[in-house]
Amino acid sequence: MESCIKRQIFAMGGGGFSMEPDNPLLDRYILSLVNKERPRICFVPTATGDADGYINRFYQFFGKEECDPFHLSVYKLPDENLENYVLSMDIIYVGGGNTKNLLALWREWGLDEMMKKAYKAGVILTGLSAGSICWFEEGLTDSYPGSLRELTCLGILKGSNAPHYDGEIDRRPRYHQLMLNNRIIDGIGVDDGVGVHFVNENIFKIVSSRPNARAYDVRKIGNQIVETPLQVEYLGIK
Numbered sequence: 001m002e003s004c005i006k007r008q009i010f011a012m013g014g015g016g017f018s019m020e021p022d023n024p025l026l027d028r029y030i031l032s033l034v035n036k037e038r039p040r041i042c043f044v045p046t047a048t049g050d051a052d053g054y055i056n057r058f059y060q061f062f063g064k065e066e067c068d069p070f071h072l073s074v075y076k077l078p079d080e081n082l083e084n085y086v087l088s089m090d091i092i093y094v095g096g097g098n099t100k101n102l103l104a105l106w107r108e109w110g111l112d113e114m115m116k117k118a119y120k121a122g123v124i125l126t127g128l129s130a131g132s133i134c135w136f137e138e139g140l141t142d143s144y145p146g147s148l149r150e151l152t153c154l155g156i157l158k159g160s161n162a163p164h165y166d167g168e169i170d171r172r173p174r175y176h177q178l179m180l181n182n183r184i185i186d187g188i189g190v191d192d193g194v195g196v197h198f199v200n201e202n203i204f205k206i207v208s209s210r211p212n213a214r215a216y217d218v219r220k221i222g223n224q225i226v227e228t229p230l231q232v233e234y235l236g237i238k
Contacts, residue, residue: 005120005121005122006122006199006200007119007120007122007199007200007201008033008122008124008125008197008198008199009119009124009125009126009135009156009157009197009198010029010030010033010124010125010126010195010196010197010198011126011127011132011133011135011136011157011161011190011195011196011198012026012126012127012128012129012131012132012163012190012194012195012196013128013129013132013163013164013165013167013189013190013191013192013193013194013195013213013215014096014128014129014163014164014167014190014191014192014193015128015192015193015194015195015209015210016128017057017058017060017061017062018054018057018058018095018096018128019128019192020193020209021057021061023193023209023210024061024065025207025208025209025235025236026193026195026207026208026209026235027061027062027065028065029195029207029235030091030093030124030126030195031065031066031067031091033091033124033197034090034091034124036090037066038066038067038068039067039068039090039091040067040068040070040088040089040090040091041062041067041068041069041070041089041090041091041093042069042070042071042072042086042089042091042092042093043055043058043062043069043070043071043072043093043094043095044071044072044092044093044094044095044127044131045058045071045073045094045095045097046074046094046095046097046101046102046105046106046111047094047095047096047097047098047099047101047102047129047130047131048095048096048097048098049075049097049101050073050074050075050076054095055071055073058071058093058095059071070089072085072086074105074106074108074109074111077109082109082110082111082114083110083114083117086111086114086115086117086118086123087114087117087118087121087123089118089123090123090124091123091124091125091126092115092118092123092124092125092126092127093126093127093131094125094126094127094130094131094132094134095127095128095129095130095131096127096128096129096130096131097129097130098130098143099129099130099133099134099139099141099143099151099153100141100143100144100151101143102130102131102134103134103151103153103154112154115154115156116154116156119156125156126195128163129163129164130143132161132163132190133151133153133160133161133162133163134153134154135153135154135156135157135161136153136154136155136156136157136158136159136160136161136187137152137153137155137157137158137159137160137185138150138151138152138153138159138160138161138184138185138187139151139153139160139161139162139163140160140161140162140163140171140174140175140178140184148170148171148174148175149178150178150183150184156201157198157201158201159185159186159187159188160184160185160186160187160188161187161188161190162175162187162188162189162190162218163190163192164191164192165189165190165191165192165214165215165216166191166192166213166214167191167192171189172189175189175218176218176225179218179219179220179225180220180223180224180225182220186217186218186219186220187218187219188215188216188217188218188230189215189216189218189227190215190216191208191210191213191214191215192210192213193208193209193210193213194206194207194208194209194210194213194214194215194232195207195208196215203230205233206230206231206232206233207232207233207234207235208232208233208234208235209235209236210234211234211236213232214229214230214232215229215230215232216228216229216230217230
């Protein structure tokens with residue numbers, strides 16, 4: 001029954017093989033979520049236009065790990081049934097890039113609904129930046145030239161998500177400003193190197209690959225922004 005299936009999303013503010021090639025802590029945490037000797041992990045680099053270099057870096061890292069790596073390109077779809085291909089994976093790993101383009105292409109091919117179906121079937125959804133905010137109701141995105149703006153996303157998870165919270169100087173103040181102006185709903189701010197692990201749509205654990213990286217509950221109360229640090233577990237040597 002669907003109600004017995006463990007639904008999981010691991011949303012990273014930034015990090016993983018593409019941002020921290022010499023720090024495998026977050027990516028190995030992702031693999032550890034599957035109770036299987038060699039999980040099938042599929043990289044979805046839609047947000048960068050399926051850039052070859054990005055795909056190659058994925059295989060360079062995960063090809064050395066205890067898993068079976070695959071990728072899904074919307075510009076060269078698999079010969080088999082697309083939905084069956086998505087549902088055959090244990091982990092869907094979505095890369096960073098342009099979230100607006102990602103969502104548009106997913107909707108064109110029906111991948112948005114396939115991702116929701118995979119999630120309900122127990123496939124773990126993960127990713128960083130664009131591949132993190134896409135799962136929420138809304139996200140703070142740089143998809144629009146020259147500005148950080150709100151974007152309506154898939155809505156699997158409630159609230160909004162602001163990635164790269166400490167990595168880009170404009171992210172935090174812009175998130176606060178949009179929230180004060182009622183343009184984006186309450187949510188979480190996630191530093192680079194931090195992953196928020198959701199189980200059945202609730203935060204289960206927050207982990208980091210960097211000792212001082214943080215995540216915050218961010219909400220508008222009255223006419224001010226209240227930012228509350230959340231408990232983060234560092235995955236490295238304490």
